[in-house]
Amino acid sequence: MPERTPEDRLREEYFDLLPQIRRVAWYLEAEIRYHTREIFQRLKPYEQLVIKSRVKECESAVKTLRDRQEGRTFDPDKLKGYSLLRLSDLAGVRILVFPNARVVEVDHLLREHFQGWTYKPVKDDTGVAIVPKYWGYCDKVCNKVRGEYQVVPMLLGLFWEVEHSAMYKFKAVAEFKEMKKHRADVEHALSRFEGGIEQFVQEYSEPPSETSK
């Protein structure tokens, strides 16, 4: 019989944890939906608030942990030296918001309800925080598996859905100067687009007092 590898043991751990991961994802999504319902109700027709939860897949979780090791290789002699519980995004919620002003509003609101969670923003290649991200425990359902949520400008989030899955496989390519520049160009363009919409709406919307006349 072939020897068990650290990957085998982590897969076993994953399926032991799966019911708890699902519970955390479900609970976190429900909490976030509940707390943002008031914002959702007063969204303008062109504004969007989309809440998506996801359970990290088994192979993705194992690979993420493996990718933290230099040489992306587990030590086969340390069979029990690794645990998926070190990952903060086994259960994750992504809140996609458009336009940007709503991102700030949603972020502030949720921060009040998730006090004590650790702030670990997504940063751009120059080290500037561009997306607020937090992790912590949903103690009411599980104190073992951490949950994570991030509040993402919608256009950027949708771009990342494609970009991350491509760059995830080609880490070295993602680090090339040219690719960093291309990525920064897209992110700036999307941000300018959102800014343009917000500015237009601000300049051309009739003030509330005029509307009510």
Next chain:
Amino acid sequence: MKKDVLRDADYWYNFDRDIFYNRKAKKAFSLEFVDDKPEEEILQRIGENTNGGGWTFYFNSEPSDGVKRELERVLG
């Protein structure tokens, strides 16, 4: 650029392990090592005589014997 230096010295990139390797020279550089070290050091390591026996791994943190074994198996 550091990555060009490796390319010019016939190093390939293993996308699964994020290492640059040359089977003939039996040397492998981790992505972290390449990112952190200056180009001169990469050049010096490429030219270094390793007596050709087993694989030599240039990592920021010395890999354990188990990791070396596993990478040697992958690199062939």
